[in-house]
Amino acid sequence: MDLAFQAFFRHAGAGEEPGYPRFKTFNRFSGWGYKTHGDGWTLMPGEKGRHGKLRLSGVGNIRMRGGMRDEGTPKTCEILHRHGRWYVSVTINCKPVRQRGYGAIGFDWGIQHVLTVEHDDGECEEIGNPRWLRNNEAKLKDLYRSREIKIKGSRDWRFVNRQIAKLHGKIARQRKDWHHKLSARLVGRTGAIFTEKLKIKNMSKRPKPKPGEKPDEWLPNGASAKSGLNKSILDGAPAQFLSLVRYKAANAGITMGEAPTQKLKPSQRCRQCGKVEPKRLEQRWHLCACGSRTSRDRNSAGVCLDWGMEHFLVLWLAYLNTLGSGTVPEDFGSQNLHLESLAI
Numbered sequence: 001m002d003l004a005f006q007a008f009f010r011h012a013g014a015g016e017e018p019g020y021p022r023f024k025t026f027n028r029f030s031g032w033g034y035k036t037h038g039d040g041w042t043l044m045p046g047e048k049g050r051h052g053k054l055r056l057s058g059v060g061n062i063r064m065r066g067g068m069r070d071e072g073t074p075k076t077c078e079i080l081h082r083h084g085r086w087y088v089s090v091t092i093n094c095k096p097v098r099q100r101g102y103g104a105i106g107f108d109w110g111i112q113h114v115l116t117v118e119h120d121d122g123e124c125e126e127i128g129n130p131r132w133l134r135n136n137e138a139k140l141k142d143l144y145r146s147r148e149i150k151i152k153g154s155r156d157w158r159f160v161n162r163q164i165a166k167l168h169g170k171i172a173r174q175r176k177d178w179h180h181k182l183s184a185r186l187v188g189r190t191g192a193i194f195t196e197k198l199k200i201k202n203m204s205k206r207p208k209p210k211p212g213e214k215p216d217e218w219l220p221n222g223a224s225a226k227s228g229l230n231k232s233i234l235d236g237a238p239a240q241f242l243s244l245v246r247y248k249a250a251n252a253g254i255t256m257g258e259a260p261t262q263k264l265k266p267s268q269r270c271r272q273c274g275k276v277e278p279k280r281l282e283q284r285w286h287l288c289a290c291g292s293r294t295s296r297d298r299n300s301a302g303v304c305l306d307w308g309m310e311h312f313l314v315l316w317l318a319y320l321n322t323l324g325s326g327t328v329p330e331d332f333g334s335q336n337l338h339l340e341s342l343a344i
């Protein structure tokens with residue numbers, strides 16, 4: 001409280017418009033952090049860096065669960081309070097070792113399948129939502145339904161609310177774990193990964209209302225179809241998955257390319273003949289006049305793969321040309337291309 005009021009008077013003194021400190025319940029307390037190891041906290045990992053204890057000054061020794069993937073020296077520490085549980089997040093100074101593979105893939109984040117992966121050897125993987133997620137979503141629905149018949153603010157209502165928050169936390173943790181495993185597997189199997197740039201904002205934007213001929217008349221604009229779709233897109237948290245793939249690819253030293261969605265239009269372009277034809281959101285199949293007939297997601301993943309192969313091959317050849325002159329094209333650096341990864 002003292003800190004909050006100090007900040008309030010400091011802002012007021014500087015002639016700014018300060019927000020008066022508000023009361024915050026314990027549930028909104030998010031935690032705190034430490035900048036250097038040994039200053040207020042000591043990490044005592046167990047065998048092989050797993051479990052062990054954490055000593056916090058003023059708190060004491062606390063047992064930990066979990067471990068580090070790569071061993072190293074602890075740098076910073078954050079104590080997190082999420083969904084009524086306590087976590088510690090420690091950054092470790094280490095040399096990560098990550099397995100990588102060869103060949104190239106393109107992937108698309110979809111609705112029918114969470115992930116459609118097209119390999120350069122023609123293999124296609126379609127990865128759906130895992131069973132635990134579907135089960136938990138059903139449980140969540142039940143909880144929401146049982147809350148509806150409780151009196152708002154009552155003891156029962158508060159109890160169900162706590163259950164809902166707990167389950168949300170569990171789903172988020174399980175999903176993150178799953179994303180970690182999935183991204184590690186993709187990176188472990190390939191030498192180059194291509195996808196399209198993600199534009200969550202555009203995807204979740206509501207379409208403009210379409211006026212009809214008479215005043216007060218509105219034509220269907222696809223808003224309800226889009227909101228259902230967006231829900232499933234956002235629920236899958238593609239941004240989280242993509243950021244995990246990005247850093248794992250960088251760790252393993254493999255190529256990661258994100259195609260410009262607006263320019264390439266992977267979901268509208270035919271992989272076989274290159275023709276661009278808009279699709280409606282509910283259109284799940286790609287049927288082209290050239291005879292190409294495949295699922296929308298697979299076509300899109302393939303377009304990204306082809307774009308990557310072509311785009312990065314051009315950059316690579318440009319780089320080879322400049323080897324004699326001693327300069328590297330600027331575009332090359334910005335793409336974060338690793339030479340050894342393109343097994344041409």
Ligand SMILES: [Zn+2]
Nearest residue numbers: 270273288290
């Ligand atoms: Zn075609």
